[in-house]
Amino acid sequence: MNTQAQVSGLTRAATPMGTTEGYMPGFGNDFETEALPGALPQGMNSPQKCNYGLYGEQLSGTAFTDVRPERTWCYRIRPSVKHSHRYRRVELPYFRSAPDIHPEVTSLGQYRWDPVPHTDAPLTWLTGMRTMTTAGDVNTQVGMAAHVYLVTESMQDAYFYSADSEMLVVPQEGRLRFATELGIIDLEPKEIAILPRGLLYRVELLDGPARGFVCENYGQKFELPGRGPIGANCMANPRDFKTPVAAFEDREVPSTVTVKWCGQFHETQIGQSPLDVVAWHGNYAPCKYDLRNYCPVGAILFDHPDPSIFTVLTAPSGQPGTANIDFVLFRERWMVAEDTFRPPWYHKNIMSELMGNIYGQYDAKPQGFVPGGISLHNMMLPHGPDRDAFEKASNANLGPDKLDNTMSFMFETRFPQHLTRFAGTEAPLQDDYIDCWKDIEKKFDGTPGKK
Ligand SMILES: O=C(O)Cc1cc(O)ccc1O
Numbered sequence: 001m002n003t004q005a006q007v008s009g010l011t012r013a014a015t016p017m018g019t020t021e022g023y024m025p026g027f028g029n030d031f032e033t034e035a036l037p038g039a040l041p042q043g044m045n046s047p048q049k050c051n052y053g054l055y056g057e058q059l060s061g062t063a064f065t066d067v068r069p070e071r072t073w074c075y076r077i078r079p080s081v082k083h084s085h086r087y088r089r090v091e092l093p094y095f096r097s098a099p100d101i102h103p104e105v106t107s108l109g110q111y112r113w114d115p116v117p118h119t120d121a122p123l124t125w126l127t128g129m130r131t132m133t134t135a136g137d138v139n140t141q142v143g144m145a146a147h148v149y150l151v152t153e154s155m156q157d158a159y160f161y162s163a164d165s166e167m168l169v170v171p172q173e174g175r176l177r178f179a180t181e182l183g184i185i186d187l188e189p190k191e192i193a194i195l196p197r198g199l200l201y202r203v204e205l206l207d208g209p210a211r212g213f214v215c216e217n218y219g220q221k222f223e224l225p226g227r228g229p230i231g232a233n234c235m236a237n238p239r240d241f242k243t244p245v246a247a248f249e250d251r252e253v254p255s256t257v258t259v260k261w262c263g264q265f266h267e268t269q270i271g272q273s274p275l276d277v278v279a280w281h282g283n284y285a286p287c288k289y290d291l292r293n294y295c296p297v298g299a300i301l302f303d304h305p306d307p308s309i310f311t312v313l314t315a316p317s318g319q320p321g322t323a324n325i326d327f328v329l330f331r332e333r334w335m336v337a338e339d340t341f342r343p344p345w346y347h348k349n350i351m352s353e354l355m356g357n358i359y360g361q362y363d364a365k366p367q368g369f370v371p372g373g374i375s376l377h378n379m380m381l382p383h384g385p386d387r388d389a390f391e392k393a394s395n396a397n398l399g400p401d402k403l404d405n406t407m408s409f410m411f412e413t414r415f416p417q418h419l420t421r422f423a424g425t426e427a428p429l430q431d432d433y434i435d436c437w438k439d440i441e442k443k444f445d446g447t448p449g450k451k
């Protein structure tokens with residue numbers, strides 16, 4: 001039997017038998033967890049008095065009237081409304097929200113960046129957030145932002161939550177700990193985390209410097225995609241998502257809470273750690289997922305399917321079949337299709353595709369799209385394999401071939417993505433990116449036959 005443990009100063013609940021230490025399996029399950037025995041009321045949510053003198057507090061992630069409500073009941077040492085200062089506006093100039101459109105920056109184009117470099121500057125999760133693109137409008141809760149984070153130090157007695165968004169975190173380098181109100185998530189490359197809107201946390205650096213990508217989802221939450229004809233198995237399986245068990249600390253120290261709200265940042269002071277939720281139950285909670293568990297399904301005879309077969313998570317928009325965001329994973333897999341041009345085809349897409357490389361080489365761009373790097377192929381702008389990838393793939397002797405040591409992803413949104421000023425003028429933009437297509441040859445000479 002796993003027992004209660006101390007992690008980063010927090011007392012963590014014992015983990016249910018047979019599950020990964022510190023986490024409970026399942027996607028969107030109704031979980032219950034307590035770090036002290038009997039802290040969770042049974043059979044009701046609001047007893048006249050809670051055990052241990054805890055306060056009950058509900059965190060609602062959906063409207064009260066939603067047909068499938070997502071909410072969590074927290075039993076905490078103090079209600080989170082207790083704070084001693086009015087909210088005060090603070091500036092985080094690199095952490096942007098949509099709409100963020102600048103006349104001196106042109107978003108129309110095919111773009112690629114080298115990894116945003118680490119510097120000597122001490123950076124936390126908040127000060128190290130570098131927004132690359134924004135789409136939609138944070139005020140109407142549609143669209144998204146894509147960020148790169150650079151973290152060199154832990155948040156000290158400092159906490160954050162985003163009222164604007166759910167955050168999908170995709171590490172590329174280093175290890176982070178998200179000490180959240182609902183428990184602790186440790187995260188490293190090849191894993192992702194989902195931090196729901198309104199959930200408060202501090203981010204600690206476990207192994208640094210850390211760099212990664214964030215998709216900030218202003219809209220409806222990420223869910224597992226409808227599987228259609230693929231059926232019940234493969235892709236991302238619900239049991240592989242891990243939600244932390246309850247963990248709390250009872251620490252009375254002056255602390256800062258920063259809130260992202262309608263694209264603005266506001267701070268308030270409190271006299272204690274807000275990570276004081278001793279027990280909770282509900283279906284609105286953070287989770288993590290190991291991308292190595294993603295089971296890709298693909299072409300097993302001929303042709304190249306749409307990349308939607310690699311969807312890990314999808315955040316719906318109001319229009320069925322058209323996502324606010326799809327999170328798509330291009331990982332190790334066998335390529336077996338016969339008489340087929342196997343890499344992505346040349347194409348234009350109504351959706352806007354921001355890609356990041358976690359490690360290895362991406363088949364359509366063996367050079368130039370490096371780990372930590374980003375590319376953007378915006379709404380209806382043509383793109384596809386570079387010249388060398390085309391030549392190689394169209395002349396290869398085809399047999400079963402393993403695409404090994406490769407992991408890239410795509411944040412794909414129905415909205416155009418606008419470059420921030422940072423992305424357009426400060427980040428390491430590759431000015432010569434479009435040259436990767438310039439030597440594509442004309443092969444047509446009017447005579448039939450494969451060329
Ligand atoms: O552009 C890209 O590299 C992403 C992508 C991959 C693929 O296999 C099919 C379509 C697509 O947009």
Ligand SMILES: [Fe+2]
Nearest residue numbers: 349353377383
């Ligand atoms: Fe594409």
